[in-house]
Amino acid sequence: MNMDSGYPIIVVGGGAAGMMAACAAAGEGAKVLLLEKNDKLGKKIYITGKGRCNYTNCCETEDFFRHVPCNPRFLYSSIYGFDPRAVMDWFEARGLKSAVERGNRVFPASSHASDVTRTLEKELKHLHVEIRLNCEVRELLREEGTERRVSGVRLGTGEILRAKAVILATGGMSYPSTGSTGDGYRFASSAGHQITELSPSLVPITAAEADIPKMQGLSLKNVRFLVRDGRKILFDDFGEMMFTHFGVTGPLILSASADLQKQIGRKPLSAEIDLKPALSEEKLDQRVIRDFELSSNKVFRNAISGLYPSRMQPVIIDRSGIPAEKAVHDITKAERTELIRVTKHFSLTLTGLRGFQEAVITHGGVSVKEVDPSTMESRILPGLYLAGELLDVDAYTGGFNLQIAWATGHAAGTAAAEKICRN
Ligand SMILES: Cc1cc2nc3c(=O)[nH]c(=O)nc-3n(C[C@H](O)[C@H](O)[C@H](O)COP(=O)(O)OP(=O)(O)OC[C@H]3O[C@@H](n4cnc5c(N)ncnc54)[C@H](O)[C@@H]3O)c2cc1C
Structure with missing residues (x-):
């Protein structure tokens, strides 16, 4: 030697x-x-x-x-x-x-x-x-x-x-x-x-919902991401995120991964995205009413293009339960309320972190x-x-x-x- x-x-x-x-x-x-x-x-x-x-x-x-x-x-x-x-x-x-x-x-x-x-x-x-x-x-x-x-x-x-x-x-x-x-x-x-x-930390997060991969590549700016464990809030912040084939990523999600180290992966965690954080539910309802009035002769599917990115529209339609072909003037207040709820509380079930291969740190x-x-x-x-x-x-x-x-x-x-x- x-x-x-x-x-x-x-x-x-x-x-x-x-x-x-x-x-x-x-x-x-x-x-x-x-x-x-x-x-x-x-x-x-x-x-x-x-x-x-x-x-x-x-x-x-x-x-x-x-x-x-x-x-x-x-x-x-x-x-x-x-x-x-x-x-x-x-x-x-x-x-x-x-x-x-x-x-x-x-x-x-x-x-x-x-x-x-x-x-x-x-x-x-x-x-x-x-x-x-x-x-x-x-x-x-x-x-x-x-x-x-x-x-x-x-x-x-x-x-x-x-x-x-x-x-x-x-x-x-x-x-x-x-x-x-x-x-x-x-x-x-x-x-x-x-x-x-x-x-792994500062890493993408996997989600259980089958409709997430349909939005793969879609990036959202200025949204709020909130994660709860029962009534306890584990993460709550605003920023930019992106959907992937397995779940979510982007700066906001990477930050969440750092804060969820102790809880994530041990049991599924409930998360929600507020797609319109600048608008209260009331203000958003007024905005939806205005959009619907301008499109009163259209069907629901064609009346929401100003509200959601195109790749998200089919998912929002499914989650709202409002038939895609329903005439906008026939949409009930209860249906509109559900649309507002889905928009302000777009739910996700977080199942775990991706691996070291994809982790920043x-x-x-x-x-x-x-x-x-x-x-x-x-x-x-x-x-x-x-x-x-x-x-x-x-x-x-x-x-x-x-x-x-x-x-x-x-x-x-x-x-x-x-x-x-x-x-
Ligand atoms: C995709 C990505 C983007 C990032 N962007 C940013 C950013 O913009 N800003 C920021 O602040 N941080 C960023 N980070 C984090 C940042 O890069 C790390 O925190 C930082 O590089 C850590 O530095 P380090 O010297 O401790 O380790 P490293 O940079 O990992 O360096 C360790 C070195 O040790 C060598 N080594 C390991 N074992 C041995 C051995 N047995 N013998 C000899 N050599 C060995 C390795 O080859 C390596 O070169 C990013 C990380 C990733 C993965």
Whole structure:
């Protein structure tokens, strides 16, 4: 077996958190080796923000934590230490111009995710970080005995690389084709870390109703989505969603999936879409009456085109129970009331989440109770640092997850380098 003389710091995983950790550590003057199992760095970054990379969210830092449903307190120190403004400044100082869009979402001005990766690659090169691609880490090594600490990694080839500090930034399990196949959970667990239950999050949701696939591809803007468990409201928000062959997706649904982690899949959940949230039932009834008056000689089927998108009309007709060929002037008040009810409370039965293949992030991960929030160092194995999606933290869409990767990576890299330079 091949042994080398050792590196001060090894970073495992060349995604957002790993590249930032390597830059931060090398920026502090440490010699850093970055190991990535893909043939290129930042494979996931290329597909973020639909290829445009929503790389942070420039909301006020205090507001940031409202967008983090899972373990926000753990992030206080790292986010305040490298907040969205600092991230934007960091990229801009290295030549990446940014553009701020609706909801404080920050993108590269070029709209190319590849420019984010390129900026990081340039900085890694500038700081003389040694990079090994096609290099899969198989095992985390440690010294036992009186001074229990991390000692390096073993590669897939069997080669052993010694290090004083190892930063694990191997990501979660979502979109495994990008390289995030959950290896880091195994490494952290072998060091004695607890891994909380893992599940896909920011992910489409399956629905039971047979009429949903008929609307596949139909996108709805400005609707309200409400999910209940009995009388308890589990999710209630407005936004954009889309029907698919299995259920529902889109930004509003992805956010719901994050909030329904504990309940969904265990039993069917009742949900409803308010298709006209800007109108009260009374106002909607007046609008329907007006539309019906203008179409009084038409049949029901031909009188609702102004109210619903075409792909939805047959479903609404079925659900309202009003015969499609009924003359509009014959529609009764009770029938109209039912049409209003179907429109304001379009019901769905949510049966579960789609899988990791389709999830934007992984919910769960290395328990944050065992990680120092200001340095990201393991409280269990000295010299081991953990950053990014591998940790049990996750946020809603909007640039918050990448911000978590930058901030935790930056904290880990800085702290690991400072400790090594001190000793
Ligand atoms: C489709 C999609 C769109 C997204 N859009 C956005 C967005 O616009 N904004 C946003 O904030 N977030 C977005 N996210 C989430 C964001 O991409 C992640 O939260 C972020 O990339 C996590 O960074 P990470 O460095 O922790 O993990 P990753 O980016 O997953 O990087 C981990 C790296 O480690 C490598 N690795 C794993 N195991 C090993 C091993 N054994 N040896 C060597 N290397 C290894 C992997 O190959 C990978 O390159 C999106 C996610 C997806 C899937």
